[in-house]
Amino acid sequence: MQLIAANRCARYRKRILDISQQVGALHIAPAFSCLEAVDAIYNNFLRKTPQGDFKDVFLMSKGHGCMIQYVILEELGFLSKQDLDLYCKSGGILGAHPDYGNPGINASTGSLGHGLGMATGMAYAEKLKNTDVNIYCVLSDGEFQEGSTWEAVMMAANLNLNNLIAVMDCNDFTGLERLSEGHPAFYPLSAKFKAFGWDVLEINGHNTTDLVTAISSQQQRPLMVVAHTIKGKGVSYMENVPIWHYRAPSPDEYKQALIELEGQFNAQ
């Protein structure tokens, strides 16, 4: 599983880098940090209906990471190559943040701190309807600086939403600085979620086997997977360098990134 996933993820990274040469406006590093987590959810957990739609729900709360969602939706046939070719261009439907109503997009996000609240409402609705639908939500670590996220954390536990699985993309960076340096009180994390009534697992967020094991762990309560990740993971000069939060590589940088990615195919 790990090898197949690693190849898939290298392919997704390459596709995102290709798009970066067409348009300057995209968040590469935030997509690369949650890339394995989003891949793990789409390719291991989201069940389909007989009609081919998703039965379970994936909600990208860190909307700025949506490039990985787009390339996966392209591969799965929900978005077309043309949709991605027209990303952020006149006549296209895809922007730098997900827009509700586009194929495969379950919520409009981009403003941080909105996703977990909506996911909580979705999970509760499925409980009311007595279905077995699961709601998967990927959040950035910075979103846990928003008070609204903690309102959702409390409510999801109050309502015993064991059909809600959240993955925190804990790359330790917000737009400006390292959380561990600028906001040391952000840590520890597991203790906070446990105190709020969630099941918690802390794992390596770039290891698909760990992600799949954690996300599928038996639960009676909402589950928080704290996925420790590296912002810009996969391209050495992007890793943990804040400017890559929102910058496209130059043609030379692009070439170097491709060489590094080549080494990741079948590497494990």
Added chain:
Amino acid sequence: MRNKFADTFYELGKQDERLAIVVADISPAGSIAKFRNEFPNRFINTGVAEQIMIGMCAGMAMRGLRPFAYTIATFTLYRPFEFVRDDLCYQQLPVTIVGIGGGVTYSTLGATHHAMEDISIASSIPGMSIIAPCDPLEAEAATFWCAKVNSQGPVYLRLGKAGEPTITQTALTPFEFGKIRYLKQGSKICYLSYGPMVDTALKISNQLDEKHAINSSVVSCHTLKPLDVYGISKILDNYEHVIVMEDHVPHGGLGSRVKEIAWNQKAKCTIHHFHLQDKFIHCYGGLNDIYQAHGIDKETITNQLIGSFS
């Protein structure tokens, strides 16, 4: 109004399992308490947390439910503003936001509890609809529309509190979303208002009609957005004096919109706009004390109009 809303919601909720109510630490009045007892799963209290109240409503609507968010008006719109904008309006979800105590209904609670700019704020968001019923019967019709008819997007339903008199039982036209409604029809002078101030408009109209042997119209503009531009436009053409009364700041409410329409069609009538001042309220007492302080109580308006008509 609040009780009529609760009765209507309870009755509709009994028949429709999609209806749910999400409150933020407000005691459920009247039939909402009954709804809570009978359908505890569809009554959700998020506590003192309004962002999750709106966020949860969005998520529930996305999964096929018809949720109502319900708390004091200021806390439905101002505190979670960006959640109302992004989660509900941007995504066009059929969620009803019920604001209790619209305007300055909560007179003694101070400006933190006065929703005196709610129409302006809610109007400014694309995709939002606004209904401000004037009495319990309109509240009932509006609630029915929000729960059973609306499928186009979010609605801000501005209610008063309890005890407003019923004044629309003899209205000349029924409640229809997006249309103004004549409570009485005359000529030359027309009163436009919404919410509980329609009752004041009716009283002033009746008093001045009798005293000056005139025959004025009174119109409930219950749907503030989308406003019945055609209906208002006809009024601006057909009357000499159009009087707009609202418990709302001067800008962004009904008066602003009426003046905008009047300018566009170069209306010849005189527009009298009675509104709250562009000031926070630091005085206390009953609702009428607040209205007096801002010059929109019945006596002040009546005296000013007598001067204008003569």
